Amino acid sequence: MALVDALPARGDADRLLAPLRPRLAQLRPARPLRFCRLLFRPLDALIVPAPKWRPTSLTFPRTLLEPLAASVREAMNPDIRAAVDAVIAQRTTHDAEAVRKAGTMLWPAAGETLCAGISLRAWRTAGLPVSKHSGLARAAGAVILHGVALHEIAEASRGRREPDERQIETLLRQSANHGPETVSRILAVLLDSMPHAGATVLALAGAGFREDLLHGHVSSETSRGIGGRIYSARQERRWTQRALADAVGVSRSAIAQWETDRALGLPENLTRLATALGTSVDWLLHGNQARALTEAASQEELSILELYRRCSAHDRRVVRDMMQRLARRMRHPETYRSEE
Incomplete structure (x- = not known):
C-alpha cells in the first residue's frame, strides 16, 4: 500500500489496492494526506469501484476522483490552493488538525467550483460517458460543499459525543437546496459516519423533510x-x-x-x-x-423511532450500541461469518 501511495502516477498500480479496499475501510490506516484524498473525504462512504457504479445510483465511481481533482486544482483560487498544499505537506489522514484546517479552506471553495461547472480535460481516464461529466461533478460538489459540517459531525461521533441535532437539521435543510438526491447522499454519509446515532438522524430526516x-x-x-x-x-x-x-x-x-x-x-x-x-x-x-413521508423514513422506520423516543436514557444507549453493531455487520459481513 505504501509503495502504491508513493507513486506519482498510480494508474494500473491503483488496481492492486482494489481487493483490499473493504479491509482498508475497516482498519483506516494512515495514508498520505494528498489533495485528491482530502478533497473527496466527505464522499468516502459514496465511492465505489467503477465496475459496481451505475448511472442511476447515488454513488461515485473511483475512477472519477483523480481527473476531477486535477480539474478542481486548476480552476480554484491559487492562494487557497497554495494554503491547502502548505497545510497537508508531509501530513497523513490521521493528522486530525491538518485535515480540519485544510478541509475548512478546501471543501467550501471546491464545492462551489464543482457546482458552478468545470471542464474536465482528463475525463477520458475516468472511463465514463462524456454525458455523465457535468452531472457527476455537480453532484459531488453539492456534497463537498457541506464537507466542514460533515467532518465536524463525524469527529464528534468518533469521540462518542452526542450528536448536535440542530447542526444535523441545519445541514439537511441547506442540502435540500440542491435537491432530494443530495439530501439522500448526505443522509448516507451521516449514517455511515455515526451509525450509533442512526435513529436520531432518521428522526430528523423524517420529521419534516418532505418532497416540497x-x-x-x-x-x-x-x-x-x-x-x-x-x-x-x-x-x-x-x-x-x-x-x-x-x-x-x-x-x-x-x-x-x-x-x-x-x-x-x-x-x-x-x-x-x-x-x-x-x-x-x-x-x-x-x-x-397529508401524504406519506418521503423515502428518507419508511413507516416501519417511523414505528421504530416512536418506540425509541419512549425508551429511558439507559435503554436508548443500549439501542444505539445495537445499531452500531448492526451497521458494522452490514458494512463488513465477512467479519461476522463465524457468528452465524
Whole structure:
C-alpha cells in the first residue's frame, strides 16, 4: 500500500489496492494526506469501484476522483490552493488538525467550483460517458460543499459525543437546496459516519423533510391554506403572533405574512414553526390530507423511532450500541461469518 501511495502516477498500480479496499475501510490506516484524498473525504462512504457504479445510483465511481481533482486544482483560487498544499505537506489522514484546517479552506471553495461547472480535460481516464461529466461533478460538489459540517459531525461521533441535532437539521435543510438526491447522499454519509446515532438522524430526516422541502421551496400551490393552519394552531395554544414569533426566532411580521399564505422565509423556518406549534411539518403543509413521508423514513422506520423516543436514557444507549453493531455487520459481513 505504501509503495502504491508513493507513486506519482498510480494508474494500473491503483488496481492492486482494489481487493483490499473493504479491509482498508475497516482498519483506516494512515495514508498520505494528498489533495485528491482530502478533497473527496466527505464522499468516502459514496465511492465505489467503477465496475459496481451505475448511472442511476447515488454513488461515485473511483475512477472519477483523480481527473476531477486535477480539474478542481486548476480552476480554484491559487492562494487557497497554495494554503491547502502548505497545510497537508508531509501530513497523513490521521493528522486530525491538518485535515480540519485544510478541509475548512478546501471543501467550501471546491464545492462551489464543482457546482458552478468545470471542464474536465482528463475525463477520458475516468472511463465514463462524456454525458455523465457535468452531472457527476455537480453532484459531488453539492456534497463537498457541506464537507466542514460533515467532518465536524463525524469527529464528534468518533469521540462518542452526542450528536448536535440542530447542526444535523441545519445541514439537511441547506442540502435540500440542491435537491432530494443530495439530501439522500448526505443522509448516507451521516449514517455511515455515526451509525450509533442512526435513529436520531432518521428522526430528523423524517420529521419534516418532505418532497416540497427537498426541492428547497414551498410552492405557491402548497402554501395555499398553510396560513389558516398556522393561525388555527396558534389560536389553539392561545398565543399572540409575538409569542409565536419569539418561539420560532423570527419577527412578528413574518408570522403575519405566513398566516396570509405568503411563504417568504417559511421553508427555512418550517421545522421550528411546527415544533413551536406542537404539530408536524406534514400537517402544516398538507393538513388532514397529508401524504406519506418521503423515502428518507419508511413507516416501519417511523414505528421504530416512536418506540425509541419512549425508551429511558439507559435503554436508548443500549439501542444505539445495537445499531452500531448492526451497521458494522452490514458494512463488513465477512467479519461476522463465524457468528452465524
